[in-house]
Amino acid sequence: MRALRRVWTLAAKDLRVEGRSLEALVPSGSFGLLVVLVLGLTQGTEPDRAPAVLWVALALAAVLLVERTTEREGEEGTLEALLLYPGSREDLFWGRWLALVVLLLALGLVMGAAQVVLFGVRLGLGWPQLVATGLLAACGLAAVGVLLSALMVNVRGGHLLMPLLLLPTGLPVLLAGIRLTEAALTSGAPGPWIGVLVVFDALFLLVGPPLFAAVVEG
Amino acid sequence: MLRAFLGGATAGLVLLGLALALWWSPPDAYQGQYVRIMYVHVPSALAAYVAAAVTCASGALYLWRRQLRYDHVAQAGAELTVLFSGLTLLSGMLWGRPVWGVWWAWDARLVTTAVLFLLYVGCVLVRGLSDDPERGRSLASVVGVVGFLDVPLVHYSVVWFRTLHQPPSIGPSGVTIAPALLVPLLVNSLAYLALVGYLLVERARLARLEAAQ
Numbered sequence: 568m569r570a571l572r573r574v575w576t577l578a579a580k581d582l583r584v585e586g587r588s589l590e591a592l593v594p595s596g597s598f599g600l601l602v603v604l605v606l607g608l609t610q611g612t613e614p615d616r617a618p619a620v621l622w623v624a625l626a627l628a629a630v631l632l633v634e635r636t637t638e639r640e641g642e643e644g645t646l647e648a649l650l651l652y653p654g655s656r657e658d659l660f661w662g663r664w665l666a667l668v669v670l671l672l673a674l675g676l677v678m679g680a681a682q683v684v685l686f687g688v689r690l691g692l693g694w695p696q697l698v699a700t701g702l703l704a705a706c707g708l709a710a711v712g713v714l715l716s717a718l719m720v721n722v723r724g725g726h727l728l729m730p731l732l733l734l735p736t737g738l739p740v741l742l743a744g745i746r747l748t749e750a751a752l753t754s755g756a757p758g759p760w761i762g763v764l765v766v767f768d769a770l771f772l773l774v775g776p777p778l779f780a781a782v783v784e785g
Numbered sequence: 786m787l788r789a790f791l792g793g794a795t796a797g798l799v800l801l802g803l804a805l806a807l808w809w810s811p812p813d814a815y816q817g818q819y820v821r822i823m824y825v826h827v828p829s830a831l832a833a834y835v836a837a838a839v840t841c842a843s844g845a846l847y848l849w850r851r852q853l854r855y856d857h858v859a860q861a862g863a864e865l866t867v868l869f870s871g872l873t874l875l876s877g878m879l880w881g882r883p884v885w886g887v888w889w890a891w892d893a894r895l896v897t898t899a900v901l902f903l904l905y906v907g908c909v910l911v912r913g914l915s916d917d918p919e920r921g922r923s924l925a926s927v928v929g930v931v932g933f934l935d936v937p938l939v940h941y942s943v944v945w946f947r948t949l950h951q952p953p954s955i956g957p958s959g960v961t962i963a964p965a966l967l968v969p970l971l972v973n974s975l976a977y978l979a980l981v982g983y984l985l986v987e988r989a990r991l992a993r994l995e996a997a998q
Contacts, residue, residue: 714931718924722914732907732928735900736935739942746946763942770934778927781848 570658577649577662581636582669591635592673599628599678607685617686618748625678626741629671629708630730636667637716638726646720646783656780660713664775667709675701693751700747703764704740710771711736717782739767788986795983798976802828805969813966819883824969826876828977830898833869836862836981837901840908841933844926853996854989856922861988863908863929865981870902893943900939904932 585591602624610616640646649659679697682688690697715732719725734741743760750757806824813820840862847855877895878888889895908928915921962970 711931714927718911718927722911722920722924723916724914728907728911728914731903731910735903735939736931738900739935739938742942742946759941759945763938763945767938770938771931774930774934778848778930782923782927 570655573654573658574661574665577659578665578669581663581666584639585636585666585670591632591639592670595628595631595635596674596677598631599624599674600681602627603678603681603685612686614686614688614752615749617682617688618745618752620686621678621682621748622741622744625675625744626734626737627730628674628678629712629737630733632670632674633667633712633716633733634719634726634729636663636670637719637729640716641720641725646717650783656783657776659783660717660776660779663713663716664709664772667712668705671705671709671712672701675705688752691752691754693754696751696757697748699761700744700751700764703761703768704744707740707764707768707771708737710768710775714771714775714779714782717779739763743767788990791979791983791986795976795979798972798979802969802973802976805972809965810969811965816884819880820966822876822880823966824973826873826880827970828974829869829872829876830894831974832977832981833866833873833898833901835978836865836869836985837905837929837933837936839985840866840905840929844929847926848923848930854993856926857989857992857996858985859926859929860912860992861985863905863912863925864988865984866905867902867909869977869981870898870905873898874902893940893946896943897936897940901932901936904928904935908932 603620606620606623607616610620646659650656679701683690711733715729715736718732719729722728743763746760747757747764749755750760802824806821810821810824812818840859843855843858843862846852847859874895877898881890881895882888905928908925911928912921912925915924
């Protein structure tokens with residue numbers, strides 16, 4: 568119970584800081600929209616291209632979002648201060664994870680709405696599948712993001728390494744997101760992709776907390 | 786003494802494999818002389834995956850026990866993964882160009898190996914970026930563990946996304962490769978496994994000497 572309260576307090580802290588400044592969501596959202604515009608302009612705007620464009624733009628914007636929230640921890644020495652408090656290191660992971668899931672969902676919502684407008688996508692009856700895809704993808708990406716952000720705090724050139732590590736690691740989420748979005752928009756079968764997302768989430772939510780604890784300790 | 790024996794045996798195996806690949810093996814009925822690239826490509830891929838598995842296991846052991854000897858092996862493993870996965874990509878491209886007509890076929894195994902290569906390049910880089918060597922070791926260990934666990938998922942998602950690659954010639958359903966090609970392939974695979982083992986031992990030893998300075 569106490570652990571849950573700690574997790575909630577930490578997540579609320581991260582969300583409050585972001586809510587007051589919007590210094591991670593606005594730049595990453597704007598960058599994501601820019602990628603959508605550039606890809607739409609150069610690759611065509613047929614509605615069947617929308618899922619791939621959306622997920623590529625989302626993945627790139629997510630890298631920026633994780634980077635910015637990580638920089639904030641490093642600049643202000645937040646992580647060191649939090650480590651001084653009693654309690655498990657893994658609670659720190661879950662707190663950051665919860666906040667990042669909410670931020671990624673907000674980013675996905677904005678970019679998804681832009682996609683509907685820019686690519687003329689019709690949602691139809693596939694929206695529950697889209698919501699499930701978004702939730703599963705955000706949970707997995709946030710777990711990898713929090714783990715990698717713990718690695719990159721106070722490391723020279725860490726912001727350059729983040730995309731090099733986050734994008735290849737998150738590749739299954741990107742591919743599953745594209746296929747599931749296509750299936751939702753065309754009322755097709757989801758195939759093995761929900762399973763891919765569930766396994767990815769389970770893997771990183773399982774190994775993420777102990778690895779995070781090992782990194783912030785060492 | 787043991788190191789010298791291991792080195793000598795490895796060199797012998799590599800030379801034997803090379804001789805079998807270049808002279809003993811007949812040209813393939815469809816691919817002609819290009820099939821000889823397989824004797825570098827497949828064993829390099831095997832060596833890369835073994836090196837990545839060693840990096841993952843020793844990285845996890847280092848994070849758990851915090852003993853430097855595990856980190857020396859993880860460091861050696863990460864560098865060898867980059868070396869052998871890079872060699873796999875290069876030989877795959879050289880093989881793909883004459884056989885498939887393209888340098889890069891976008892198939893699952895090629896993309897998975899490229900992802901493995903990039904993740905382990907990150908693993909090697911991250912070690913040197915931290916001012917605190919102990920922190921650098923932890924970071925590299927985590928990237929080594931995460932990278933290896935992620936690779937099967939990447940592989941299957943790329944397989945399901947799109948694939949062009951020929952199915953594996955050796956698998957649970959049996960062997961579909963002629964014995965004249967299989968023998969050099971097995972000898973070369975053994976030679977590359979010995980090579981990666983020998984290089985692991987030597988590089989880990991060098992890392993220990995560097996750390997002792």
